[in-house]
Amino acid sequence: MDQNNDRTRTARPSPLHQRIRSDIEARILSGEWSPGYRIPFEHQLMVEYGCARMTVNKALYSLAEAGLIERRPRAGSFVRRPTVQSAVLAIPDIKAEILARNEAYRYELLSLRKRLASKGDRDLLDVPPAATILHLRCRHFAGPRPFALEERRIVVDEVPNIAEADLRTEPPGTWLLQHVPWHSAEHQISAVNADAAVASLLGIRIGTACLMVDRRTWRAGAAITAVRTWFPGDLQKLVTRFAPSSAAGAVSAAETR
Amino acid sequence: MDQNNDRTRTARPSPLHQRIRSDIEARILSGEWSPGYRIPFEHQLMVEYGCARMTVNKALYSLAEAGLIERRPRAGSFVRRPTVQSAVLAIPDIKAEILARNEAYRYELLSLRKRLASKGDRDLLDVPPAATILHLRCRHFAGPRPFALEERRIVVDEVPNIAEADLRTEPPGTWLLQHVPWHSAEHQISAVNADAAVASLLGIRIGTACLMVDRRTWRAGAAITAVRTWFPGDLQKLVTRFAPSSAAGAVSAAETR
DNA sequence: AAGTGGTCTAGACCACACC
DNA sequence: GTGTGGTCTAGACCACTTA
Secondary structure, three states: OOOOOOOOOOOOOOOHHHHHHHHHHHHHHHOOOOOOOEEOOHHHHHHHOOOOHHHHHHHHHHHHHOOOEEEEOOOEEEEOOOOOOEEEEEOOOHHHHHHHOOOOEEEEEEEEEEEEOOHHHHHHHOOOOOOEEEEEEEEEEEOOEEEEEEEEEEEHHHOHHHHHOOOOOOOHHHHHHHHOOOOEEEEEEEEEEOOHHHHHHHOOOOOOEEEEEEEEEEEOOEEEEEEEEEEEOOOOEEEEEEOHHHOOOOOEEEEOO | OOOOOOOOOOOOOOOHHHHHHHHHHHHHHHOOOOOOOEEOOHHHHHHHOOOOHHHHHHHHHHHHHOOOEEEEOOOEEEEOOOOOOEEEEEOOOHHHHHHHOOOOEEEEEEEEEEEEOOHHHHHHHOOOOOOEEEEEEEEEEEOOEEEEEEEEEEEHHHOHHHHHOOOOOOOHHHHHHHHOOOOEEEEEEEEEEOOHHHHHHHOOOOOOEEEEEEEEEEEOOEEEEEEEEEEEOOOOEEEEEEOHHHOOOOOEEEEOO
């Protein structure tokens, strides 16, 4: 009835299900078990490790979630072909990002107006014509230099208390992050040449390559905001380190060169 | 002793742990439970749903993995503040990507040579001076137009059978994906202006903004390959749709404009 | 028909933060 | 001390694929 055959006796190792997971992962990463290989059945592993099936199950479930194996209900579990195509990227909150670098952060509101949704707004945000949109542009500075230019639309009807935010001093993204509960988001990342307006506001030459990040955010199916951000190409890089071991929680960071 | 209080009687609903998860997720997404809120204890939920604690545990564990809640061992489970900062991005295998668009794919090897690792190679790939590097450049076409330019280094010692690959006809990335078991990777995404060489090879004007993707790949701790790819900025966008509900498995795709 | 993974149960012991 | 989540057990029934 004592369930910890090992853990009560030995030092203080990681949980058994994690050890099982790591063991299998190591064999997959090393290539010992290559794609298509059928890993031992739950029943076999449970004998091998002297544990209950649910413990093995937890390990395999986790490997499946990470994309390392594929579980086929009546056939077994198989090593998947690698798909390095996906990576968890950090899309930074600019203010936090700059502060994290120990640079002085400054924010500047360039323009702000409230109006009815235009055709473009409706396409972008899928809101009714009667919706009210807050449209603004602002800049973020790292030290003395413009770090990013931001153009944002906010669906006022979805976030009525935006009126309480002082957007002349507080970045809209930061305010929204603090005050809007939860959301899903879509990102698009592309490279563009700075036009005259963007170049002038970012203090770079016309034509300089910029990383442009478009993000749309929803809460419970309703669009809340759409934002387009330009970063001078030489200032910002999106970085990700991706290890299958932690696919879900892969940590990433933005860096400067 | 009949464990499926609902499932044996009713139609064929989703597993109970998923329903529990969805119920809680809905309340978080809608804002009913806002960040910091302490959700019911496992014990309460298990009474509410009339199930065992492990079933509730599975639901909460999954929510925690997705980043929606935070579990504090002796305090309870709390709704987390949103962190839209991270997103699962698709870094496409170019050949697959082009074919998926129903465009004709063509590959062209520009240069190929084998040599000892240079200082730059060693910094990039962390290999000993004696390592042999395969250094190549190639182009990928979508229909008649150059779609991407690729510069790649391969650590021959780690992938000796690369010799069997006919790199004049087969893209190295595709070959590696097929033949190298499993790996971790690091990506860096940035925007650069095309220099004369890049512009000429991509058939664009000098200075055109390009999306530049750097990837390094390891297997079992040893670097295998490093690749730098340029995409004309107007041809390629990296897209991701991210819902907290499926953080781990978020689907994403690359798109053209 | 055998055997797989998917799901679930009704308990258990543990460490430890908080009360 | 109480009560939390973390972990684990030793079973169970199920649908269904594969052999």
